[in-house]
Amino acid sequence: MTEPTATQPVTVATYTDYPTAQRAVDYLSDNGFPVDRVSIVGTNVRLVENVLGRLTTGRAAAAGALSGGWFGLFVGLLLSIFTTGSSWWAVLVAAVLIGVVWGAIFGGVGHAMTRGQRDFTSVKSLEAAEYGISVPADLADEARAQLTRMTWNASQSS
Structure with a gap:
């Protein structure tokens, strides 16, 4: 050696x-x-997936609504910069509500299309032995x- x-x-x-x-x-x-x-x-790295719980269409829709709401807030804030007068808050609220609705639709429909192939949520991590x-x-x-x-x-x- x-x-x-x-x-x-x-x-x-x-x-x-x-x-x-x-x-x-x-x-x-x-x-x-x-x-x-x-x-x-x-x-000696291995992939560990910890299952957090069951994923239903309702939960997927709720997660989509939450994600869509955050995106709507972002878009609403951007649009409200260019809004004159006191109606900026209406633009913000409308953008959040639209984001929530579309997020819920995409989340629920996306999960339903999997037809039960992955009905659980999980978190993946890499772990090493040493x-x-x-x-x-x-x-x-x-x-x-x-x-x-x-x-x-x-x-x-x-």
Whole structure:
């Protein structure tokens, strides 16, 4: 096996969760380490989809109405800039109501067209089994020393 060059990345520490790896990099930053040369590398990455609940046509229409309302508010605000007199609020309200109605229609019809192929809502995320802190080989000893101090200081304060 060949010796790494000064710029090749070397893993100096590994953690089981991302927030701990993030705290380690923050510790390095607080202690003057050149963190612009640090990487957090997740290994054994998997996709996790957490199911939040059942999705009905009514819920899809409600979500569409909410989304359409926000879009209508945006459009209404833009149009009200060019409205003279005191009728600007009527333009704003009309745009929001139109957005709500069309959003509900598109949300409900869009869900109904799937014919039950996906009747649930979910949130997807990527999770890694392990998070490694990588630095260029020429900085590895310094990073290891600082992270060892971090671990030692944490054990002393608890």
